[in-house]
Amino acid sequence: NQSDSTQASQGDGGKKLVVGATMLSMQNEFIVNVNDEMAKQAEDAGVELITVDAERSALKQVEQVESFIAQKVDAIIMNPCEVEASSPAVAKALAAKIPIINVNSETSTKPSAFVGSDDVESARIAMKFIADKLGGKGNIVMMHGYMGQAAQIKREQGAREILKQYPGLKLIAHQTAEWDRAKAMDLMENWIQSYGSGVNAVFAHNDEMGMGAVKALTDAGLKNKVIVVSIDAIPDALQAVQKGTLDATVFQNAEQQGSKAIEAAVKLAKGQAVEKETLIPFQLVTKDNVAQFMKKPE
Amino acid sequence: MPFDRDYVLTIRGLTKTFSGVKALDNVELTVRQGEVHALMGENGAGKSTLMKILIGLLTADSGEILLDGHELKNGDVNEAMKRGIAMIHQEIMAVPELTVAQNIFLGRETTGSLFGWLNDNHLNQQAKQLLDQMGISIRPDTRMKYLSVAEMQMVEIAKAISNDARVIIMDEPTSALSDKEVATLFGIIRDLKQKGVAIIYISHKMDEIFTIADTITVLRDGQYIGTRPAADLDIDRLIAMMVGRELGSLFPESSIRKGNEVLSVRRISRTGAFSDVSFSVHEGEVLGIAGLMGAGRTEVARAIFGLDRISSGEIRIKGQPVVIRSPQDAIQYGIGYVSEDRKGWGFVPRLSVKQNITLASLPNHTKGGLLQEKSETDVATKMIADLRIKTASPDQHVLYLSGGNQQKVVIGKVLLASPDVIILDEPTRGIDIGAKAEIYKLINQLKASGIAIIMISSELPEILGLSDRILVLTKGKQAAMLSKEEATQETIMAYAMQY
Amino acid sequence: MKNTIDPYLKPVRESYRTRVSRLGKAGIFVAFIVVCVALSLITPRFLTVPNLMIIVTQVSINALLAFGVTFVIITGGIDLSLGSMVAVTGVVAALFARSETYPVVVPILAGLLSGLLFGAFNGFVITRSKVPPFIVTLGTMTIGRGLALILSKGRPISNLSDSFNFIGGGQLLGVPMPIIILVVLFAVCSVILRKTVLGRYMYAVGGNEQAAKASGIQINNVKMAVYTMSGLLAALAGIVLTSRITTGQPNAGAGFELDAIAAAIIGGTSTSGGTGTMAGTLIGALLIGVISNGLDLLNVSSYYQQVVMGVIIIGAVVLDSVNQK
Amino acid sequence: MKNTIDPYLKPVRESYRTRVSRLGKAGIFVAFIVVCVALSLITPRFLTVPNLMIIVTQVSINALLAFGVTFVIITGGIDLSLGSMVAVTGVVAALFARSETYPVVVPILAGLLSGLLFGAFNGFVITRSKVPPFIVTLGTMTIGRGLALILSKGRPISNLSDSFNFIGGGQLLGVPMPIIILVVLFAVCSVILRKTVLGRYMYAVGGNEQAAKASGIQINNVKMAVYTMSGLLAALAGIVLTSRITTGQPNAGAGFELDAIAAAIIGGTSTSGGTGTMAGTLIGALLIGVISNGLDLLNVSSYYQQVVMGVIIIGAVVLDSVNQK
Numbered sequence A: 001n002q003s004d005s006t007q008a009s010q011g012d013g014g015k016k017l018v019v020g021a022t023m024l025s026m027q028n029e030f031i032v033n034v035n036d037e038m039a040k041q042a043e044d045a046g047v048e049l050i051t052v053d054a055e056r057s058a059l060k061q062v063e064q065v066e067s068f069i070a071q072k073v074d075a076i077i078m079n080p081c082e083v084e085a086s087s088p089a090v091a092k093a094l095a096a097k098i099p100i101i102n103v104n105s106e107t108s109t110k111p112s113a114f115v116g117s118d119d120v121e122s123a124r125i126a127m128k129f130i131a132d133k134l135g136g137k138g139n140i141v142m143m144h145g146y147m148g149q150a151a152q153i154k155r156e157q158g159a160r161e162i163l164k165q166y167p168g169l170k171l172i173a174h175q176t177a178e179w180d181r182a183k184a185m186d187l188m189e190n191w192i193q194s195y196g197s198g199v200n201a202v203f204a205h206n207d208e209m210g211m212g213a214v215k216a217l218t219d220a221g222l223k224n225k226v227i228v229v230s231i232d233a234i235p236d237a238l239q240a241v242q243k244g245t246l247d248a249t250v251f252q253n254a255e256q257q258g259s260k261a262i263e264a265a266v267k268l269a270k271g272q273a274v275e276k277e278t279l280i281p282f283q284l285v286t287k288d289n290v291a292q293f294m295k296k297p298e
Numbered sequence B: 001m002p003f004d005r006d007y008v009l010t011i012r013g014l015t016k017t018f019s020g021v022k023a024l025d026n027v028e029l030t031v032r033q034g035e036v037h038a039l040m041g042e043n044g045a046g047k048s049t050l051m052k053i054l055i056g057l058l059t060a061d062s063g064e065i066l067l068d069g070h071e072l073k074n075g076d077v078n079e080a081m082k083r084g085i086a087m088i089h090q091e092i093m094a095v096p097e098l099t100v101a102q103n104i105f106l107g108r109e110t111t112g113s114l115f116g117w118l119n120d121n122h123l124n125q126q127a128k129q130l131l132d133q134m135g136i137s138i139r140p141d142t143r144m145k146y147l148s149v150a151e152m153q154m155v156e157i158a159k160a161i162s163n164d165a166r167v168i169i170m171d172e173p174t175s176a177l178s179d180k181e182v183a184t185l186f187g188i189i190r191d192l193k194q195k196g197v198a199i200i201y202i203s204h205k206m207d208e209i210f211t212i213a214d215t216i217t218v219l220r221d222g223q224y225i226g227t228r229p230a231a232d233l234d235i236d237r238l239i240a241m242m243v244g245r246e247l248g249s250l251f252p253e254s255s256i257r258k259g260n261e262v263l264s265v266r267r268i269s270r271t272g273a274f275s276d277v278s279f280s281v282h283e284g285e286v287l288g289i290a291g292l293m294g295a296g297r298t299e300v301a302r303a304i305f306g307l308d309r310i311s312s313g314e315i316r317i318k319g320q321p322v323v324i325r326s327p328q329d330a331i332q333y334g335i336g337y338v339s340e341d342r343k344g345w346g347f348v349p350r351l352s353v354k355q356n357i358t359l360a361s362l363p364n365h366t367k368g369g370l371l372q373e374k375s376e377t378d379v380a381t382k383m384i385a386d387l388r389i390k391t392a393s394p395d396q397h398v399l400y401l402s403g404g405n406q407q408k409v410v411i412g413k414v415l416l417a418s419p420d421v422i423i424l425d426e427p428t429r430g431i432d433i434g435a436k437a438e439i440y441k442l443i444n445q446l447k448a449s450g451i452a453i454i455m456i457s458s459e460l461p462e463i464l465g466l467s468d469r470i471l472v473l474t475k476g477k478q479a480a481m482l483s484k485e486e487a488t489q490e491t492i493m494a495y496a497m498q499y
Numbered sequence C, D: 001m002k003n004t005i006d007p008y009l010k011p012v013r014e015s016y017r018t019r020v021s022r023l024g025k026a027g028i029f030v031a032f033i034v035v036c037v038a039l040s041l042i043t044p045r046f047l048t049v050p051n052l053m054i055i056v057t058q059v060s061i062n063a064l065l066a067f068g069v070t071f072v073i074i075t076g077g078i079d080l081s082l083g084s085m086v087a088v089t090g091v092v093a094a095l096f097a098r099s100e101t102y103p104v105v106v107p108i109l110a111g112l113l114s115g116l117l118f119g120a121f122n123g124f125v126i127t128r129s130k131v132p133p134f135i136v137t138l139g140t141m142t143i144g145r146g147l148a149l150i151l152s153k154g155r156p157i158s159n160l161s162d163s164f165n166f167i168g169g170g171q172l173l174g175v176p177m178p179i180i181i182l183v184v185l186f187a188v189c190s191v192i193l194r195k196t197v198l199g200r201y202m203y204a205v206g207g208n209e210q211a212a213k214a215s216g217i218q219i220n221n222v223k224m225a226v227y228t229m230s231g232l233l234a235a236l237a238g239i240v241l242t243s244r245i246t247t248g249q250p251n252a253g254a255g256f257e258l259d260a261i262a263a264a265i266i267g268g269t270s271t272s273g274g275t276g277t278m279a280g281t282l283i284g285a286l287l288i289g290v291i292s293n294g295l296d297l298l299n300v301s302s303y304y305q306q307v308v309m310g311v312i313i314i315g316a317v318v319l320d321s322v323n324q325k
């Protein structure tokens, strides 16, 4: 369907278009997936994609965008580290008249285009699932991502919104496990010591931590008494959902985000109009529908 | 004791305890204006501790210090220095990365605060003046770390006298100096005396004491023993006061026949250090190496031991030419080396006496790959007894031993590797007279057991008293090889000062 | 020389010496006990067998790393690449551990071998160049992280074999495997440090490198050995971690080096080299683990957890040093 | 006392001495030039005014931290709390910088004051207790991170005033403000180190603490001063960073300490104390910045970037030390 893309992505001067992309963290599986799809689409479209890793630092991200501007790339894709702190990058790109597309999450300064979804919503979906499962009554623990990061803040916000709606749900403890599986496992073990079977559900801000919680609960023989829900739908999590150890995860479509982002970048670079906002909805993944999310083995 | 206005310094009832151990017990000391007051005592008697309290580096438990009749605040270096006390420390107290001038004026750069401005040109000029006055040819902008120990010691002296102090403490100021520099120092001391400066002088070199001291105070084991005019004492009486008994002859007669050649070097050179040095040593022989400071004696020893490379020449062990690349090679060929710098190259301070003694022969104490504590302890205990090392137990950290005993630990370590030839570089530096006698005895014992010994020393009596032959080096060159009969202080010095 | 009273022969000195060395070891132990007693009084959930079991299991990874870095620090060096080595070795092991492709010894050996090579590389660069260990291992820390990501393509490696997962998750006679590994390695490392020639040489090299050299010790061999052992222990930690979370994680172990070094220093190993014991390091690691567990049990909010953690660690070491005065 | 002066380093020959010290400074500079020339040859995008401007701007924060830690390391200490101080001071400044509530000097002073207090606290604990600086600042690193989160309630603080945002984002005569701040602070720090009594005392304390003490230098005052200055410089870095990203970010600065220490050590400051120059540190920071920029320009994939970064840094220091032989 992209037969004319190679030709189409020549800029005005016939030079190959260059798109710079700065990604939140190339150590995060979901982001790597988004980036892989971007790379694939860019190649299909005959665009040169320069990917750099912001390593979760907004400062680094701003600097990388500055560097893209100095290199005079044709478009910039940013997977923002922070809502506020990554905003100067957007402002700088716009000031330099280089289109900038935010992928996956947003910044407070509005970019040329946005492709992604609202993290708050993912947490709402996850927490809602817990509330339904528990019938609106029970004790919940929550595992935060790295404190102060946008994803952590938004996911906490979404979770708390739902908790407010269900006065029967009690958040008995919440603590950071820094997005990390091993840390989450330690934390869950300690909580088990504290609360024993008094915990009814675990909400983890990402699947890595969710998997850690599952492992600790399984080891303690409590898994069938405690619901665990997390976000991202990484392959491990999908597998766990299929096995029934993880009760649910929330799917974000990495492929769509990646391909739409490149599409927007190419169009904007060529001065064509694009949708200001492309929202890619989250989907709750449970045992019932997990099959449709599982990737066929490569 | 009534207050006497002649006394610039009065110390009374001073007691200092290190974690329960009394290092000083009710010590007193009175020093007159313009006198050289020697403070004597064996290693570990408490001399340095007393002086460190005086300058404020340590805090006394009790007792009082009066300077000009006014009490001196305890444990405040600044105050002590401001009130006119300066000190040459036993351990060289230099900042290696700073220059000579910067070291001399450290702490006194400006009169201002921490944020005062530096003027290094000015410091350099002042330092140059000072060094010129003392007749030392060291550039003031040389970094301290590039100086020889002797030069550093001279800089320390310059630092102390530049302070316009009225009491100058000299804690073993000549331990690394040769006679020439010592003469310079004594000249300076006499000048200072003229100006009414009081000098507290600590040394283990008896001849120095009787040359320069007016009054002598003796400490023994942290106790005040007594104060006498130097004129009322002679060496034997002084030693008796210090050690509490008579000491026999320092250099016992030894007549051992020399055996086969153990080590010989032929025309060995090391660029920039020494050239064309040839000699040999035989079983049961002591070869003394004499020379002035910087003559290259240490460099020769280090090269033979594999710490430095020789650039040309040949080393033979028992007639066989060998190549020595590292101390490990040297040890394997039966060479042992006791460095002149025992802190730097001798012992590991935080290992125990036992562990230091076995360090060079550790693989001999293993079974199935594991260390045999008992075998180590046995060997170390025997060595401690043989060398009469004074230590509470073999498990004592060497750090807490007195200098002489640290030296013996290093010798013990070298001996345990069963060498055929031992190189002793300044084996008695900083060591008290009693310990010296023991080390001399030990050298004779080693000799009797058929070990070949090369002894480097700046103390001519020592060289003359122990050596069977004497090699004299001058500026890295071989000036003479003298037999015991030919050698006198005069002939050695004549050769040493050649060129 | 019978009349001479030598200060070193005084019985007091002996007792002083032993007291110092006893306290030196006991100091942090006392602080550790204080923290434990305090926690037991505050919450009944602390002093239970399962909870203590969990603490030790959690501590095991940091302790393994801390043992390795204790060797290194005793020789006067430092190893910042620990965390990255955990990741690399964990990923390597995971690559060979996927669902029953190889017998379990293959991933274990592969992981250990990669750690050995990594550590040996550190040692090689440090001994052959004059670059300070801080820079060398900071460099290999970055390199190692990159390698782990390259090897794993940036993704977790999961579906590991059950036999592999047993290493970190299984139990033997009711005792979790990581505890058993910890105890065995503690014994081995203690023996190496106290009972072998190599251990003695580590103290000598760190205590006075020149004197060690003049005693015929091959300094470079000793340094090669400690960095290699640090790599091996990091590999073991990596394998335990990978097995415990049943996944090879390229971003595992970030920041672990600081915890491990902290454990060693809290336990009395001096950064200037020449001193340190495995027992001290173990206590240091346990102290960190106990505090972290206690704060979770007490449900201290995560912001304040960090503050309290910092305060207690500094406090414990202050207590230790006051004790030693 | 590990710094026993080696009498065998002897050859006092002036010429040799000056040659060594000249090379000591030049070594890493040569390595830096080599890297720059290589990059210029590989990509034309490297040696352009805007790109160089960007590099220096980007380096400024790390350089400010590195200046502070150079002071600290010269005295023989270490400061691991730099990154946390950046976060705390940045958050404090941001709290006072919200849209034109106060004149811009208020947030600046508030930020600097918080850095001063933080640094002074480090200095206080280090000088009053016998706890090693590594542990103290590791503790305050954790404490600081907690404080930053508490102060900001875990959320970024945004909507800062334009005048505040000018500090990190503005330009003066076409030169970005961070570059101006960098140049000024480089000058100030160099002068402190080379031309003031305090600077001299830092070398003395780090070179031989005993000797410094025996010369009547108040060791504790010098240490208080360096940790306080480290705090102040971290505050300045925190303010620049906050202003540059127009947000007070409680999780900012994580890991910055290692980069800053690396810059200092690459630049020739020895971790054992007593040596180091600001020029060396600046080159060290620039080297890291240039490599990082170059790798981005060359579009080296992010995993390989880490590997290459580690290799080049070790390589540069090896080159440096070979040069110095």
Ligand SMILES: Nc1ncnc2c1ncn2[C@@H]1O[C@H](COP(=O)(O)OP(=O)(O)OP(=O)(O)O)[C@@H](O)[C@H]1O
Residues within 6 Å of the ligand: B018, B023, B041, B042, B043, B044, B045, B046, B047, B048, B049, B050, B090, B400, B401, B402, B403, B404, B432, C007, C008
């Ligand atoms: N910091 C210390 N801690 C513990 N003991 C110490 C300390 N300093 C000195 N001592 C002990 O105090 C005693 C006196 O030591 P001091 O250095 O004053 O002896 P000294 O007379 O100067 O000996 P030397 O002639 O060898 O220099 C010794 O037993 C020594 O071990």
Ligand SMILES: Nc1ncnc2c1ncn2[C@@H]1O[C@H](COP(=O)(O)OP(=O)(O)OP(=O)(O)O)[C@@H](O)[C@H]1O
Residues within 6 Å of the ligand: B147, B148, B150, B151, B272, B273, B274, B291, B292, B293, B294, B295, B296, B297, B298, B299, B340, B458, B475, B476, D010, D011, D012, D013
């Ligand atoms: N100030 C100096 N300037 C230049 N070279 C020096 C200086 N001091 C020493 N050297 C060199 O170092 C070499 C050996 O010096 P060293 O002091 O070790 O010799 P030494 O005879 O063992 O003297 P000692 O052991 O009495 O100090 C000499 O050959 C000399 O060339």
Ligand SMILES: [Mg+2]
Residues within 6 Å of the ligand: B047, B048, B049, B090, B171
């Ligand atoms: Mg003394």
Ligand SMILES: [Mg+2]
Residues within 6 Å of the ligand: B297, B298, B299, B340, B425
């Ligand atoms: Mg010599």
